[in-house]
Amino acid sequence: MRPTVIDIAREAGVSLATVDRVLNARPGVRAVTIGAVNDAISKLGYVRDQAAANLARSRSYRMAIVLPDSDSQFVQTLAQALTDAAQQATATRTEARLLRFPPEDMHALATLLADLPDDTAGVALMAPETPVVRDAVRALRTRDIPVVAMVSDLPNTDRDHFVGIDSVAAGRAAGDLMGRFLGPGPSQVIVLGQSMLLRDSIDRRRGFDAVMQSGFPHVEVLQTLESHGSAATLAQVMAEILRSAPHARGIYLLGSGHRALSETLATLCPDRRFVVIGHELTPHTHAALKAGRLDAIVTQNPGHLARSALRVLRARADRAAFDEGQERLRIEIVMRENLPAGPFEP
Amino acid sequence: MRPTVIDIAREAGVSLATVDRVLNARPGVRAVTIGAVNDAISKLGYVRDQAAANLARSRSYRMAIVLPDSDSQFVQTLAQALTDAAQQATATRTEARLLRFPPEDMHALATLLADLPDDTAGVALMAPETPVVRDAVRALRTRDIPVVAMVSDLPNTDRDHFVGIDSVAAGRAAGDLMGRFLGPGPSQVIVLGQSMLLRDSIDRRRGFDAVMQSGFPHVEVLQTLESHGSAATLAQVMAEILRSAPHARGIYLLGSGHRALSETLATLCPDRRFVVIGHELTPHTHAALKAGRLDAIVTQNPGHLARSALRVLRARADRAAFDEGQERLRIEIVMRENLPAGPFEP
DNA sequence: CAAGAAATGAGGTACGCCCCTCAAAAATCG
DNA sequence: CGATTTTTGAGGGGCGTACCTCATTTCTTG
Numbered sequence: 209m210r211p212t213v214i215d216i217a218r219e220a221g222v223s224l225a226t227v228d229r230v231l232n233a234r235p236g237v238r239a240v241t242i243g244a245v246n247d248a249i250s251k252l253g254y255v256r257d258q259a260a261a262n263l264a265r266s267r268s269y270r271m272a273i274v275l276p277d278s279d280s281q282f283v284q285t286l287a288q289a290l291t292d293a294a295q296q297a298t299a300t301r302t303e304a305r306l307l308r309f310p311p312e313d314m315h316a317l318a319t320l321l322a323d324l325p326d327d328t329a330g331v332a333l334m335a336p337e338t339p340v341v342r343d344a345v346r347a348l349r350t351r352d353i354p355v356v357a358m359v360s361d362l363p364n365t366d367r368d369h370f371v372g373i374d375s376v377a378a379g380r381a382a383g384d385l386m387g388r389f390l391g392p393g394p395s396q397v398i399v400l401g402q403s404m405l406l407r408d409s410i411d412r413r414r415g416f417d418a419v420m421q422s423g424f425p426h427v428e429v430l431q432t433l434e435s436h437g438s439a440a441t442l443a444q445v446m447a448e449i450l451r452s453a454p455h456a457r458g459i460y461l462l463g464s465g466h467r468a469l470s471e472t473l474a475t476l477c478p479d480r481r482f483v484v485i486g487h488e489l490t491p492h493t494h495a496a497l498k499a500g501r502l503d504a505i506v507t508q509n510p511g512h513l514a515r516s517a518l519r520v521l522r523a524r525a526d527r528a529a530f531d532e533g534q535e536r537l538r539i540e541i542v543m544r545e546n547l548p549a550g551p552f553e554p
Numbered sequence: 555m556r557p558t559v560i561d562i563a564r565e566a567g568v569s570l571a572t573v574d575r576v577l578n579a580r581p582g583v584r585a586v587t588i589g590a591v592n593d594a595i596s597k598l599g600y601v602r603d604q605a606a607a608n609l610a611r612s613r614s615y616r617m618a619i620v621l622p623d624s625d626s627q628f629v630q631t632l633a634q635a636l637t638d639a640a641q642q643a644t645a646t647r648t649e650a651r652l653l654r655f656p657p658e659d660m661h662a663l664a665t666l667l668a669d670l671p672d673d674t675a676g677v678a679l680m681a682p683e684t685p686v687v688r689d690a691v692r693a694l695r696t697r698d699i700p701v702v703a704m705v706s707d708l709p710n711t712d713r714d715h716f717v718g719i720d721s722v723a724a725g726r727a728a729g730d731l732m733g734r735f736l737g738p739g740p741s742q743v744i745v746l747g748q749s750m751l752l753r754d755s756i757d758r759r760r761g762f763d764a765v766m767q768s769g770f771p772h773v774e775v776l777q778t779l780e781s782h783g784s785a786a787t788l789a790q791v792m793a794e795i796l797r798s799a800p801h802a803r804g805i806y807l808l809g810s811g812h813r814a815l816s817e818t819l820a821t822l823c824p825d826r827r828f829v830v831i832g833h834e835l836t837p838h839t840h841a842a843l844k845a846g847r848l849d850a851i852v853t854q855n856p857g858h859l860a861r862s863a864l865r866v867l868r869a870r871a872d873r874a875a876f877d878e879g880q881e882r883l884r885i886e887i888v889m890r891e892n893l894p895a896g897p898f899e900p
Numbered sequence: 901c902a903a904g905a906a907a908t909g910a911g912g913t914a915c916g917c918c919c920c921t922c923a924a925a926a927a928t929c930g
Numbered sequence: 931c932g933a934t935t936t937t938t939g940a941g942g943g944g945c946g947t948a949c950c951t952c953a954t955t956t957c958t959t960g
Contacts, residue, residue: 210647257917259604260915261917263606263609292879298601301556383891546727546884546885558945603946
């Protein structure tokens with residue numbers, strides 16, 4: 209049997225009340241007595257039953273999950289995963305609200321974070337690291353509210369944890385795939401991005417370039433074309449590049465835009481075959497992989513990410529440690545043949 | 555405030571005892587009443603407080619984890635993951651013992667399973683599906699002990715759940731990789747297996763062949779060479795095949811034997827470059843991927859597998875449902891650039 | 901319609917811990 | 931040494947749920 213407070217009291221030769229005072233760091237106990245109780249605790253190997261403690265405290269954890277109010281399928285997918293995880297988490301008295309902010313408005317985000325109630329047990333945040341955000345996160349930490357960064361790290365704040373994958377490494381994995389799929393012989397790769405102001409895109413590109421340069425020097429990686437989220441712009445820049453780079457055999461998509469790309473390619477050059485590699489598993493990329501319009505994606509598991517974020521926040525709120533191995537997200541490669549069953553199927 | 559059983563009783567107009575009967579699926583309640591209670595539950599959005607429930611039950615779960623006593627690195631890795639997961643699980647009053655059986659001796663396994671105490675809350679088992687094993691598993695189910703199959707399914711027993719990946723699908727993923735890495739132009743693929751009596755190997759080969767045939771008809775997949783776990787045999791069959799199949803550019807390793815293969819290739823043909831694809835992430839394959847002696851592996855996450863097995867057993871013991879999405883293992887592709895950090899590093 | 905069976909209610913105890921109150925014991929101090 | 935302060939003990943109520951017993955009500959069925 210696991211030892212309980214009663215066993216400690218017996219072992220230490222004190223009353224339950226005293227054990228309780230020591231355990232909860234309440235005043236009015238002599239140092240000698242504290243020592244005796246602690247000795248008993250370590251001797252018996254007592255570990256406080258966190259569940260029972262929380263029950264007694266009738267403590268509940270109010271978490272805030274903060275996401276950009278973007279219509280990108282990746283964010284939508286993540287939001288869904290977080291909603292599911294939050295739903296599941298209610299079973300462990302964790303109540304997580306999903307809050308959204310206008311994607312471009314960091315001041316709105318800062319206000320949102322500043323307005324979080326003091327009883328917030330933790331914040332899971334997906335946001336780019338701008339000075340405004342940095343300050344807002346620091347303010348949270350000053351208020352003793354744990355913060356975990358999701359998807360995109362906030363290394364220069366003192367966030368408690370980052371749950372997600374390293375974008376540079378993800379870009380490297382994409383490069384590795386691209387290089388191997390293209391095979392030997394010279395070729396060119398077109399790189400498409402929404403906007404190169406996004407940190408993730410920059411990092412992915414960096415990793416991609418590094419691998420291509422060192423591992424596949426016979427492949428020329430062209431400059432990033434920015435579509436700014438517009439299908440028309442994409443069609444235009446693609447038309448240009450297809451003329452100027454007739455040897456292009458690969459396309460690397462840094463961010464979203466898979467659907468627009470598929471359509472553009474279908475009209476522009478229906479019978480030219482490209483190796484297309486992108487990021488994130490969404491309904492679009494899922495369908496594209498299945499149909500063979502996309503060869504591979506590099507991604508992270510949003511369900512895992514969501515559960516991990518909440519677990520880590522829970523652990524921080526309890527001031528407990530967490531399982532490093534379980535909380536480390538993997539860089540996943542998804543191709544047609546290892547498409548996970550379920551997520552976006554009818 | 556979160557609704558409690560008391561709220562449900564009030565809402566449904568029944569007593570606490572009845573709510574309890576419904577919640578815990580105890581007999582003696584009319585269907586109408588059950589319906590009323592369930593309506594109240596969904597109306598109030600009640601979610602059972604697991605922590606309180608477990609506390610009240612003060613039940614501890616004694617699980618048995620049964621693995622072959624094989625020296626294969628995959629089994630060793632899995633055993634380690636299971637040990638870690640069991641360690642973690644003590645926090646949720648789950649005590650899991652690791653039991654091993656001689657890999658070839660299914661009767662020993664049957665005896666082991668039959669000797670499990672009646673208070674066993676669940677068994678996680680990795681074993682091939684032979685008639686003896688099938689009967690032993692059925693006997694467990696008759697004793698009302700939940701069983702989850704790990705790694706290799708036991709479809710013809712009434713095991714409660716399978717945690718692992720579909721070997722046919724894993725073989726397909728390997729085939730997809732092989733075909734794409736080899737590129738266009740005719741080539742041949744050498745397939746190596748320990749023994750084609752192992753179900754996993756057969757299934758992988760089946761998936762591999764299917765993909766190669768339909769997706770990469772220009773690639774000829776040679777007959778499986780069996781090494782029977784002996785490095786000498788491997789060297790011999792490899793020497794033969796390298797003579798008879800000079801166009802072989804790919805090697806598919808169905809099971810273990812990565813180390814022996816590396817050594818054989820290094821001595822037999824140090825400057826011939828093959829596309830090598832295998833299964834499972836172990837210290838050997840990790841090192842081989844890193845060194846470029848191996849191009850990709852198809853695997854499952856052993857940590858996830860271990861935790862999933864225990865979680866599912868817990869859920870079964872509680873007669874609770876579990877999160878399908880969380881318990882579905884993914885077919886992972888690991889290459890040099892997405893090697894997970896940590897597991898086998900110094 | 902009565903007897904028997906089934907369904908329901910009432911109430912208690914327990915799980916491990918938190919938190920509060922009040923009295924008793926021990927230590928400290930002038 | 932007595933008075934004051936500090937430390938300790940004893941005990942109770944509660945958190946949300948499980949599980950048990952016994953009485954009472956309601957439904958079946960012959």
